[in-house]
Amino acid sequence: MKPMTIGRLSKAANVKITTIRYYESVGLMGTPDRSESGQRLYGSLDVERLSFIRHARELGFPMDDIRTLIELQTHPSSDCAVVNKIAQNQLGAVRKRLGQLAALERELERMVTSCEGGKVASCQVMASINDHTECSSKDHERIKPL
């Protein structure tokens, strides 16, 4: 039950120290106790919470959603419909992105295979970037990070 410093927490949850402090600053992690000299002190609950955040981030959930999920965890008897909705939205976002990226893959594939070396002036890759009309997916959607 000894409290751990931020460095130990960082290793325990595999999250960088600066990121932990950032999560604290934006309210994802609560404000921890401090030692006499002002160092942050954490317990095993903090490891769990931080690991939860990390996994949620790895799954691509935005921080606002993670805040909601953590808030819901403190009300365990409430309905999980909100949780499920958040996860389904995320799944939808992932699928949409998969579609976009698959289209990009096809187009880039076509480009690189049609380049047979030579001068820039006659390069098919350049031509393909220049000429959007050749493009299979006529209008790409704006690329946003997941």
Next chain:
Amino acid sequence: MKPMTIGRLSKAANVKITTIRYYESVGLMGTPDRSESGQRLYGSLDVERLSFIRHARELGFPMDDIRTLIELQTHPSSDCAVVNKIAQNQLGAVRKRLGQLAALERELERMVTSCEGGKVASCQVMASINDHTECSSKDHERIKPL
């Protein structure tokens, strides 16, 4: 051969005015001529260049790469190997991302299908985010925008 204002260029290339000025500020678009009153004036070459940038961005190329591509266009007799390398790197990045997202899709799918409603305390979605060990792709790679 009449020069066009930034608004016309914006419509011609389907790029927002603020974005055009941003591209100018970071050196993707050159510094255009100005009217007596200081308004930017563009010609058809600018439409081509801006459209090129737009399509490259839609394909996910980072701005540094686009800078390189534009630079290469001004040396049409140089070897297109660099161009091809940039495109192949991009294709690799897209494929890597596709793999990551496919793993995310599977995991999210499993999560949402195993939730049967009820209280948050017994929600499988929550449990899955909490328990990373259940996870098929044991360690997800850090999610970075393409």
Next chain:
DNA sequence: ATACAGTCTACAGCGACTGTAGAGGCAAGC
């Protein structure tokens, strides 16, 4: 003449961190 649309600069903000500077803290070996 008046209305309205377009353009100008300069700067702040987004998300989710990462990196830096410069200061102070802590444990182990000598």
Next chain:
DNA sequence: GCTTGCCTCTACAGTCGCTGTAGACTGTAT
């Protein structure tokens, strides 16, 4: 006790690729 070397602290700037805003000026149509 002292040095060595890592650990932690705060505060702030930078990343990428834009987007939005404020407040002033310009251009065009009726």
